[in-house]
Amino acid sequence: MSEFDLISRYFATKFPQRPDVDLGIGDDAAVCTIPPNMQLVTAIDTLVADVHFPLTTKPEDIGYKALAVNLSDMAAMGATPVWMTLALTCPEFNEVWLQKFSEGLLEIAQLNQVSLIGGDTTRGPLTITIQIAGLVPSNTVLKRNGAKPGDSIYVTGTIGDAGLGLQAVKQQIVLSKLAKKYTLSRLNRPTPRLAEGQKLLKVANSAIDISDGLVADLGHILKASNVGASLQIDNLPLSNELLESVPYEVAIELALSAGDDYELCFTIPESEILPINSCTYIGKIETDLGLRCVTKTGDIFIPKANGYQHF
Amino acid sequence: MSEFDLISRYFATKFPQRPDVDLGIGDDAAVCTIPPNMQLVTAIDTLVADVHFPLTTKPEDIGYKALAVNLSDMAAMGATPVWMTLALTCPEFNEVWLQKFSEGLLEIAQLNQVSLIGGDTTRGPLTITIQIAGLVPSNTVLKRNGAKPGDSIYVTGTIGDAGLGLQAVKQQIVLSKLAKKYTLSRLNRPTPRLAEGQKLLKVANSAIDISDGLVADLGHILKASNVGASLQIDNLPLSNELLESVPYEVAIELALSAGDDYELCFTIPESEILPINSCTYIGKIETDLGLRCVTKTGDIFIPKANGYQHF
Numbered sequence: 001m002s003e004f005d006l007i008s009r010y011f012a013t014k015f016p017q018r019p020d021v022d023l024g025i026g027d028d029a030a031v032c033t034i035p036p037n038m039q040l041v042t043a044i045d046t047l048v049a050d051v052h053f054p055l056t057t058k059p060e061d062i063g064y065k066a067l068a069v070n071l072s073d074m075a076a077m078g079a080t081p082v083w084m085t086l087a088l089t090c091p092e093f094n095e096v097w098l099q100k101f102s103e104g105l106l107e108i109a110q111l112n113q114v115s116l117i118g119g120d121t122t123r124g125p126l127t128i129t130i131q132i133a134g135l136v137p138s139n140t141v142l143k144r145n146g147a148k149p150g151d152s153i154y155v156t157g158t159i160g161d162a163g164l165g166l167q168a169v170k171q172q173i174v175l176s177k178l179a180k181k182y183t184l185s186r187l188n189r190p191t192p193r194l195a196e197g198q199k200l201l202k203v204a205n206s207a208i209d210i211s212d213g214l215v216a217d218l219g220h221i222l223k224a225s226n227v228g229a230s231l232q233i234d235n236l237p238l239s240n241e242l243l244e245s246v247p248y249e250v251a252i253e254l255a256l257s258a259g260d261d262y263e264l265c266f267t268i269p270e271s272e273i274l275p276i277n278s279c280t281y282i283g284k285i286e287t288d289l290g291l292r293c294v295t296k297t298g299d300i301f302i303p304k305a306n307g308y309q310h311f
Numbered sequence: 312m313s314e315f316d317l318i319s320r321y322f323a324t325k326f327p328q329r330p331d332v333d334l335g336i337g338d339d340a341a342v343c344t345i346p347p348n349m350q351l352v353t354a355i356d357t358l359v360a361d362v363h364f365p366l367t368t369k370p371e372d373i374g375y376k377a378l379a380v381n382l383s384d385m386a387a388m389g390a391t392p393v394w395m396t397l398a399l400t401c402p403e404f405n406e407v408w409l410q411k412f413s414e415g416l417l418e419i420a421q422l423n424q425v426s427l428i429g430g431d432t433t434r435g436p437l438t439i440t441i442q443i444a445g446l447v448p449s450n451t452v453l454k455r456n457g458a459k460p461g462d463s464i465y466v467t468g469t470i471g472d473a474g475l476g477l478q479a480v481k482q483q484i485v486l487s488k489l490a491k492k493y494t495l496s497r498l499n500r501p502t503p504r505l506a507e508g509q510k511l512l513k514v515a516n517s518a519i520d521i522s523d524g525l526v527a528d529l530g531h532i533l534k535a536s537n538v539g540a541s542l543q544i545d546n547l548p549l550s551n552e553l554l555e556s557v558p559y560e561v562a563i564e565l566a567l568s569a570g571d572d573y574e575l576c577f578t579i580p581e582s583e584i585l586p587i588n589s590c591t592y593i594g595k596i597e598t599d600l601g602l603r604c605v606t607k608t609g610d611i612f613i614p615k616a617n618g619y620q621h622f
Contacts, residue, residue: 022350026535027455028387028520029354029445034345039333042428043340044396044442048435076339085355087398087440117353124359125436129398131355136342144338209339224337 006093006121010102011086015109015116021083030117032083032133039141041134043073049126053188054169059097061188062128063104069211070132071112071192072262076209078142078201079134081112081194086119087129112194142200142207142266147225151205151267151285156193156278158239159214160251161186163258179241190262199275200266207266213259215303219291221267231283234296256293256303317404317432321413322397326420326427332394341428343394343444350452352445354384360437364499365480370408372499373439374415380522381443382423382503383573387520389453389512390445392423392505397430398440423505451512453577458517458536462578462596467504467589469550470525471562472497474569490552501573510586511577518577524570526614530602532578542594545607567604568616 012025023031034040047066049055067084074081086105090097109116114132165187167173168180175183193209200207206225210217214236222229236255243251267285268274293301323336334342345351358377360366378395385392397416401408420427425443476498478484479491486494504520511518517536521528525547533540547566554562578596579585604612 023452023454028384029352029390029443031388031447031452032351032353033449034351036347040343040345040351041340042343042394042396042442042444044398044429044431044440046398046400046431046433046440048400048433051433051435073339077342079340083353085353085442087355087357087442089357089359089438118355120355120357120440122357122359122362124362124438127400127435127438129355129357129431129440131353131396131398131442132340133353134340138344141334141342143334207339 006098007119010098011116011119014106016113018082018113018115021115021117024115024117025119032117034135037138038135039138041074041077041079041136041141042131043070044129044131045070045073046127046129056169057188059100060104063101064108064189066128066130067105067108067114068190068192069262070130071194072190072209072211074132074134075193075197076142076207076264077134077136078140078197078207079136080198081114081132081134083115083117083133085117085131088119089122089124089127091124091126136201140201142197142204144206144208144221145224147206147221147227147267147285148269149227149285149287151269152281153218153229153231153265153267153283153285154279155214155237155263155265155282156196157263158237158242159210159261159263160242160255160258161239162190162260163254164242164245166260173245175245179245182239182241187260190260192262193264196264196276196278203272203275204266204268207264210261210263210265211259213257214265215256215291216259218265221265222291228286228289228291229283230286230292230294232296233293233301235280235282237280253304317409321409322427322430325417327424329393329424329426332426332428335426335428336430343428345446348449349446350449352385352388352390352447352452353442354381355440355442356381356384357438357440367480368499370411371415374412375419375500377439377441378416378419378425379501379503380573381441382505383501383520383522385443385445386504386508387453387518387575388445388447389451389508389518390447391509392425392443392445394426394428394444396428396442399430400433400435400438402435402437447512453508453511453515453518455517455519455532456535458532458538458578458596459580460538460596460598462516462580463592464529464540464576464578464594464596465590466525466548466574466576466593467507468574469548469553470521470572470574471553471566471569472550473501473571474565475553475556477571484556486556490556493550493552498571501571503573504575507575507587507589514583514586515577515579518575521572521574521576522570524568525576526567526602527570529576532576533602539597539600539602540594541597541603541605543607544604544612546591546593548591564615567614
């Protein structure tokens with residue numbers, strides 16, 4: 001089977017069709033129309049086998065996650081995702097693998113009405129790069145650099161779960177059946193907080209998604225905004241599955257540093273009404289630079305790790 | 312050095328700045344504005360080490376070519392390139408390699424005024440994926456599927472040179488110093504035919520860039536347009552360097568099947584005035600399906616290979 005048959009069999013026809021895609025897969029490039037008064041938002045993210053996911057990961061989960069992490073970038077900007085392009089490098093043409101990979105990718109694409117408008121398939125070590133495009137009403141996009149002293153800091157959902165799931169996959173910990181199922185789902189099929197991001201437009205001063213860990217990613221907001229923060233670590237939203245599986249201190253470390261949860265961290269002026277429910281207050285933006293983690297008894301807490309470093 | 316330092320040192324600041332980029336590198340995604348009455352054109356292409364380029368290729372040439380092949384897709388659509396995102400996977404943080412890679416990328420980006428608006432750097436086997444965005448006036452884009460019986464078929468520049476260069480790199484052939492220099496330049500630093508593509512808007516019925524070989528790529532036009540063609544193989548534009556280095560029949564085979572030249576192949580109604588000079592008439596679109604290669608004596612010629620197959 002040629003590269004071209006491969007693309008058309010697995011990818012070209014099954015994905016959501018959108019009226020703003022004027023020319024999709026099958027030419028040298030895709031052609032789309034952007035509505036007036038909207039800005040284009042684009043990001044690109046790569047998953048490398050054995051680096052971003054263990055080699056034992058199911059192909060349908062790889063397909064799902066590859067798009068999920070890109071959608072999470074759209075969520076952090078408050079954008080509505082519309083189209084993607086896929087660069088898939090795989091060591092061989094494995095029909096079963098490709099079918100399952102495309103099923104996972106298709107599932108999350110359908111959930112979010114994202115069209116697949118182009119791609120490139122190449123031979124080589126397994127690497128999946130997705131480039132996502134989204135739209136926002138002009139001049140409303142959420143950025144990292146708008147945090148102001150006095151802003152309240154919130155995080156959606158719970159954090160630390162994916163980190164625990166990764167420990168279980170690596171057989172560094174044995175979990176209960178329920179905890180394993182839950183944390184693996186969090187690791188392999190993260191939920192991009194798209195609806196939450198869109199509701200935060202015009203309300204939040206800054207936002208980011210938590211891919212490298214709360215300390216690292218909140219750190220990006222602080223650096224870009226030239227502010228500091230104090231974090232109430234006993235306020236961190238931890239799942240029951242996490243709390244039941246490891247000592248409290250370990251749960252806190254995972255929540256602060258493990259990453260891969262793809263929740264949103266955002267800051268919002270105290271005067272604004274919170275437009276979403278599923279989020280937790282975790283601290284305050286301050287004038288003093290740096291991040292101070294504080295326990296409920298007022299003690300300073302120093303996290304052991306600072307988030308995922310790629311090199 | 313962290314991933315973030317790496318991005319800002321080598322990539323964030325040096326590339327052409329454009330007024331339509333509202334938010335560039337450094338957030339979760341980039342934000343751009345599309346002018347009214349223009350369509351967005353996007354493509355994505357991956358180069359894998361030891362598959363798309365030999366491991367001995369200079370990093371500055373890898374950087375140059377990674378963007379060149381994407382720009383060639385823009386040329387084939389008649390689009391003007393504007394922005395790119397880069398997904399770079401490399402096995403280690405090698406400062407010398409990264410600097411040289413970014414120099415090559417920067418050189419061709421500056422030549423074509425392309426902004427680098429985002430990226431992802433990951434650890435893994437060397438793989439470079441670039442996603443390119445371009446603009447065309449609405450409803451003028453060049454497609455593969457518009458070829459009509461009676462159209463004249465043209466190709467820009469000369470073809471077969473990059474294929475000969477690859478044979479030299481692989482030490483399958485010994486070339487004169489001049490021929491080696493020329494064909495390696497064609498292999499490592501292809502020239503995307505952007506000006507030619509833009510001039511063909513509203514004139515050509517179909518266009519494609521030659522990445523997999525003339526037979527394979529013209530074949531895509533024929534299939535998409537549901538037509539056939541006859542090709543005058545003795546008309547194929549061959550460089551002196553190619554003709555001096557190999558027997559005529561080998562030169563023809565390289566021109567038909569080797570690929571990697573990134574010239575444009577396009578079809579144009581006989582009644583239209585050719586809007587560019589640097590191109591050669593090579594055949595006619597016909598109603599009968601299939602591709603017929605004919606010599607100047609009228610004999611049928613059957614190419615040995617059919618173009619690059621990725622799997």
